[in-house]
Amino acid sequence: IKATDLVEQSLDTIEQRDPQLNAFITVNAQQALADAVALDEKGIKAEDKLAGIPIAYKDNIVTKNILTTAGSKILNNFEPVYDATVVEKLSQAGMINLGKTNMDEFAMGSSTESSYFKPTHNPWDLDRVPGGSSGGSAAAVAAGEVFAALGSDTGGSIRQPSAYNGIFGIKPTYGRVSRWGLIAFGSSFDQIGVMTKRVKDSAYILTAMSGKDAKDSTSSKQEVPDFTKFVGQDIKGLRVAVPDEFFGDGIDEEVKTQVEKGLKVLEDLGAVIDHVQLPYTKYAVPAYYVLASSEASSNLQRFDGIRYGYRAEDVKNLEDVYIKSRSEGFGSEVKRRIMLGTFALSAGFYDAYFNKAAKVRTLIKQDYERVLADHDLIVGPTSPDTAFKIGAIVSDPLKLYYKDILTISSNMAGVPSASVPAGFDSKGLPVGMQMVAKRFDEGTIFKAAAAFE
Numbered sequence: 001i002k003a004t005d006l007v008e009q010s011l012d013t014i015e016q017r018d019p020q021l022n023a024f025i026t027v028n029a030q031q032a033l034a035d036a037v038a039l040d041e042k043g044i045k046a047e048d049k050l051a052g053i054p055i056a057y058k059d060n061i062v063t064k065n066i067l068t069t070a071g072s073k074i075l076n077n078f079e080p081v082y083d084a085t086v087v088e089k090l091s092q093a094g095m096i097n098l099g100k101t102n103m104d105e106f107a108m109g110s111s112t113e114s115s116y117f118k119p120t121h122n123p124w125d126l127d128r129v130p131g132g133s134s135g136g137s138a139a140a141v142a143a144g145e146v147f148a149a150l151g152s153d154t155g156g157s158i159r160q161p162s163a164y165n166g167i168f169g170i171k172p173t174y175g176r177v178s179r180w181g182l183i184a185f186g187s188s189f190d191q192i193g194v195m196t197k198r199v200k201d202s203a204y205i206l207t208a209m210s211g212k213d214a215k216d217s218t219s220s221k222q223e224v225p226d227f228t229k230f231v232g233q234d235i236k237g238l239r240v241a242v243p244d245e246f247f248g249d250g251i252d253e254e255v256k257t258q259v260e261k262g263l264k265v266l267e268d269l270g271a272v273i274d275h276v277q278l279p280y281t282k283y284a285v286p287a288y289y290v291l292a293s294s295e296a297s298s299n300l301q302r303f304d305g306i307r308y309g310y311r312a313e314d315v316k317n318l319e320d321v322y323i324k325s326r327s328e329g330f331g332s333e334v335k336r337r338i339m340l341g342t343f344a345l346s347a348g349f350y351d352a353y354f355n356k357a358a359k360v361r362t363l364i365k366q367d368y369e370r371v372l373a374d375h376d377l378i379v380g381p382t383s384p385d386t387a388f389k390i391g392a393i394v395s396d397p398l399k400l401y402y403k404d405i406l407t408i409s410s411n412m413a414g415v416p417s418a419s420v421p422a423g424f425d426s427k428g429l430p431v432g433m434q435m436v437a438k439r440f441d442e443g444t445i446f447k448a449a450a451a452f453e
């Protein structure tokens with residue numbers, strides 16, 4: 001197989017499908033073709049498994065000389081001068097960057113509807129959302145526009161869109177992958193991860209992009225195993241914890257049914273299923289929105305109209321540059337988070353909100369540590385429901401926030417967590433099954449997820 005053929009096939013599919021899907025903000029056609037030609041001339045060795053494979057990057061992952069917007073007007077003219085570490089590593093492995101995918105503005109959202117560049121449509125039903133915030137990446141992979149895409153996950157943004165699109169998406173352990181070049185949202189939660197159709201492809205990519213990076217002090221020195229080795233391993237004796245809270249009120253009955261079928265598959269393959277409690281689950285959403293918004297309010301200070309990005313015209317003085325650029329450049333969800341975060345961090349309210357939420361985070365982390373001490377995996381639904389209609393709940397932020405009730409805790413605890421396709425509901429929409437493992441034990445997720453293929 002030639003890289004040029006793969007890239008041309010990808011570009012054809014993008015040309016056919018993307019006018020309906022809007023999965024891409026930028027298609028990197030010329031550069032991708034040039035890279036493929038260069039690679040073919042050099043020759044691809046059999047052991048270079050990723051060489052010539054088309055990939056797309058969520059648009060909050062910076063790419064040298066390629067527009068990087070984070071889904072926001074405030075970055076609608078931003079061409080970074082460097083590549084994110086993940087981009088550098090995967091390019092070195094020979095992967096070809098086909099472009100940048102659509103996302104909720106600054107990764108804040110669960111539907112890709114808050115993008116400045118219009119929503120992405122779900123390839124399974126064009127009237128529905130692809131989930132979010134990595135909705136463009138998920139739709140691009142599901143529709144076959146690219147073999148793989150990277151996303152970012154602060155509270156579920158890789159896993160929930162993967163569930164809604166019937167693909168495999170993994171958020172690695174916090175610290176597994178360098179965040180250098182990821183436009184920060186909630187720095188203590190953010191991780192970059194992989195979205196693919198096949199589990200083994202994901203294992204190749206995660207192996208190539210993981211590891212300590214001098215440019216990200218929170219990246220871990222932990223050794224990176226060859227994750228592909230786990231694919232195909234036996235799961236006999238695997239200890240699986242199923243939290244009662246993940247099957248409670250508010251979880252769609254059809255979602256429960258499909259995930260229960262998935263659990264049966266694991267059981268038939270020799271896994272031992274155990275029912276457990278994660279009692280702090282009900283506090284995850286409020287605590288997360290205080291903490292993540294606080295971090296966001298601090299991280300987003302850098303967008304001031306001075307250094308890069310959008311600058312308002314018709315300004316009278318410096319303060320006016322800041323105020324007008326930010327007022328015009330940020331969308332309403334981003335403004336809501338900045339206000340919420342600034343309030344939670346302000347002197348008079350710090351103890352009541354930020355500090356309290358930080359304590360809840362510790363309790364949630366302890367919940368996970370307790371259950372994972374004597375289990376290999378925690379399994380349940382990824383999302384309470386399947387893909388909803390575009391426009392249906394966009395005006396109700398709280399409803400949207402609760403879409404993440406099952407995914408947020410993994411980010412709070414820093415543990416690896418993935419969504420695995422687990423059948424369809426009666427409307428023909430994909431259902432996702434979530435698998436959570438111990439810190440740095442992504443291998444067990446690959447092992448169990450591959451058992452479904």
Ligand code: GLN
Pocket residue numbers: 107108109110132133152153154155156157158185292404
């Ligand atoms: N939907 C959540 C939020 O809006 C999570 C987003 C994410 O993981 N980036 O904050």
